[in-house]
Amino acid sequence: MDNQTATQPNLAVGRYNYDEIDHGFLQERINQFRSQVERRLKGELSEEEFKPLRLMNGVYLQLHSYMLRVAIPYGILSSKMLRGLAYIARYYDRGYGHFTTRQNIQFHWTKLEEVPDILTHLASVEMHAIQTSGNCIRNVTSDEFAGLAQDELIDPRIYAEILRQWSTLHPEFAFLPRKFKIAISGSPNDRIAACFYDIGILARLDSQKKPVFEIWVGGGLGRIPVKGKLIRDDVAPESFLAYVEAILRVYNMYGARNNLYKSRIKILVQNMGIDAFREAVEKEYQVMDQEKFKLSPEIMEQINQRFGRPVLQDFPEATKILDQHRNENPEFNRWIKNNSHPHFHNDYFAVVIALKNIGETPGDITADQMDAVANLADQYSWGEIRVTHLQNIVFGHVRKDQLYKLWKELVKNDLASANQGLITDIICCPGMDYCALANARSISIAREIAKCFADIELQEKIGSIKIGIDGCINSCAHHHITNIGILGVDKKGEEFYQIKIGGSSYKDDAEIGSILGAALTAEQVIEAVKKMIDFYLDKREEKETFIDTYRRLGAAPFKEIVYAAA
Amino acid sequence: MPLLKEGQIITDPWNLVGTGNQQTISERRVVISFEELANFLENADPSIDIGVSLKSETDAELLKPYITKLKLVVLNFPVFRDGRPFSQARKLREMLKFNGEIRATGNVLPDQYQFLHRTGFSTVEVAETADIALWHKAFHQFTESYQPSIVSEVRGKGLRWQI
Numbered sequence A: 001m002d003n004q005t006a007t008q009p010n011l012a013v014g015r016y017n018y019d020e021i022d023h024g025f026l027q028e029r030i031n032q033f034r035s036q037v038e039r040r041l042k043g044e045l046s047e048e049e050f051k052p053l054r055l056m057n058g059v060y061l062q063l064h065s066y067m068l069r070v071a072i073p074y075g076i077l078s079s080k081m082l083r084g085l086a087y088i089a090r091y092y093d094r095g096y097g098h099f100t101t102r103q104n105i106q107f108h109w110t111k112l113e114e115v116p117d118i119l120t121h122l123a124s125v126e127m128h129a130i131q132t133s134g135n136c137i138r139n140v141t142s143d144e145f146a147g148l149a150q151d152e153l154i155d156p157r158i159y160a161e162i163l164r165q166w167s168t169l170h171p172e173f174a175f176l177p178r179k180f181k182i183a184i185s186g187s188p189n190d191r192i193a194a195c196f197y198d199i200g201i202l203a204r205l206d207s208q209k210k211p212v213f214e215i216w217v218g219g220g221l222g223r224i225p226v227k228g229k230l231i232r233d234d235v236a237p238e239s240f241l242a243y244v245e246a247i248l249r250v251y252n253m254y255g256a257r258n259n260l261y262k263s264r265i266k267i268l269v270q271n272m273g274i275d276a277f278r279e280a281v282e283k284e285y286q287v288m289d290q291e292k293f294k295l296s297p298e299i300m301e302q303i304n305q306r307f308g309r310p311v312l313q314d315f316p317e318a319t320k321i322l323d324q325h326r327n328e329n330p331e332f333n334r335w336i337k338n339n340s341h342p343h344f345h346n347d348y349f350a351v352v353i354a355l356k357n358i359g360e361t362p363g364d365i366t367a368d369q370m371d372a373v374a375n376l377a378d379q380y381s382w383g384e385i386r387v388t389h390l391q392n393i394v395f396g397h398v399r400k401d402q403l404y405k406l407w408k409e410l411v412k413n414d415l416a417s418a419n420q421g422l423i424t425d426i427i428c429c430p431g432m433d434y435c436a437l438a439n440a441r442s443i444s445i446a447r448e449i450a451k452c453f454a455d456i457e458l459q460e461k462i463g464s465i466k467i468g469i470d471g472c473i474n475s476c477a478h479h480h481i482t483n484i485g486i487l488g489v490d491k492k493g494e495e496f497y498q499i500k501i502g503g504s505s506y507k508d509d510a511e512i513g514s515i516l517g518a519a520l521t522a523e524q525v526i527e528a529v530k531k532m533i534d535f536y537l538d539k540r541e542e543k544e545t546f547i548d549t550y551r552r553l554g555a556a557p558f559k560e561i562v563y564a565a566a
Numbered sequence B: 001m002p003l004l005k006e007g008q009i010i011t012d013p014w015n016l017v018g019t020g021n022q023q024t025i026s027e028r029r030v031v032i033s034f035e036e037l038a039n040f041l042e043n044a045d046p047s048i049d050i051g052v053s054l055k056s057e058t059d060a061e062l063l064k065p066y067i068t069k070l071k072l073v074v075l076n077f078p079v080f081r082d083g084r085p086f087s088q089a090r091k092l093r094e095m096l097k098f099n100g101e102i103r104a105t106g107n108v109l110p111d112q113y114q115f116l117h118r119t120g121f122s123t124v125e126v127a128e129t130a131d132i133a134l135w136h137k138a139f140h141q142f143t144e145s146y147q148p149s150i151v152s153e154v155r156g157k158g159l160r161w162q163i
Ligand code: SF4
Pocket: A429, A430, A431, A432, A435, A436, A437, A438, A439, A470, A471, A472, A473, A474, A475, A476, A477
């Protein structure tokens, strides 16, 4: 394609582009971290003192080495950034990276001494690891179809960027009771699991048909999964930052600090009750200097200007050409059917590149694949790459007639799995293979389940279903709110797995799954999934998905099937 | 213990002993714990300077009835990870319009110095062994920030403020 020029040709599409001040700031931050590492290596900082400082820069001590978690703000990368990540994977890690469910990428094999150099390299492609860990405001996640979805009311990326900037080294909120995660979408239809974040934000039209934000607070997973509460459904976009600031003020002061398990905002909201919590927030909101926090049209424009935008062109034949290609090639047809998403521009589609090849680790991507994806993005999607909370990649704006060519390239690079949204599109945390907190392996379970359902026709027959697999109760892979959730537990030093059933992630039918029964061994848990799926296929009524059948029948028959004496 | 203001050592007119909330008196100045404050004020000589020390869990708003009588508020960090004193200080400046000295005591790191400054602290008490050069550097670590603060700063483009 020859016409991939953005509105401002020197700005990367879909994300905020740094100016000199942003670059200077990042350099100051790296200098600070470099000196922190030096102080630690010289023994001037104790590990206890160093830990929160390194965590605030995304450096974890893992099972085998230091892990570096790099933020992908609102999930959007440019091809240049992705090539930067490929470089880091090659030269500082073992040739690959791992996309997480929070739109970050993790490098599991880094050396502490090298981290400042890695950060310098990241800074050259406008990336950082600031606040990807620690008890602070973490990387802000967003809707993977932001800026292209047909139902969008407000472009959430601008607001996500505002949150990113505002939360960066926020003087009052750098030492919160616990970590704090915000997700934002500009659509009324929840694609971000808004009710399961510390703060989840959706947009809607008010009675005057003006877009406003709906703010959910106190949701979360982990040991105590809680569905968030609606604190306000009418926050004007210009007041949005002030309101979020007010929520954080209340949390910082009153969130529990003496008990790790009670320190998330969800517990505070539960204990105070949403009404008292709201009152406390309103009080802060009223007392603050709102003028300072107001997002005036000038401020919005100054930030907006730093976003590159694609120049979408009408190409009325695009759909016809796509249909021809679909008729010619059933495999391609399947990929389009399963992996495409409508675009507000009729001649374009968004497509999901699933990082879920059967037998491989969900979310893993090799350096070569990163380079390949970067090149393809340059050719087909304005150099823009989106990373999803389901550990896949999205190309946001591909002209329909170009999809066939893109698909063929993806096939060559082993990136054309047509399983988006199907049973092998599993969300999986790194588990025991990497994570120091894990009780059990999760990757091997994901691989085994995927193998059982490798047949794509079988997958399509099963239809839409979400499986999440976690190595511990932290629930990075959201097992509480996936249709089938699998949780690794430790029983006297052995790996066991608990099954949850009936979870659902998105606002309208958000639901925390219920525990099916006693924990099972790895082999048993895979058998159990097979049995539940067979049972569902047998019992489902017309057009029912797995979750529909579960809701109609309840957990009891599934339990019976799984635990019936073999 | 050395007292820092804007990265420099200054002499401490209050001459506090330790970081606890014990009452410490030097001639015409008294620092008292919040718990004892109300009682003390009832019979206090109105000509003396009064300071109060607050635990990190205490809501700073509780100082409201006394705020005009106070010259100093000491906010203690039991551990540097306890971020509440940042909110307390901001609240004192913003909600209670306190413009006396706000002092940080306890376990604070130089890496937090700009956070202290930007939430309204005026001074920091550091350990005898503290590396003052490091604190001085930390005070000037960043020149730009991305959020408004309680101190007066110059607004830049977008969300930025010059520290
Ligand atoms: S769920 Fe647990 S084991 Fe898995 S990555 Fe998160 S913390 Fe580690």
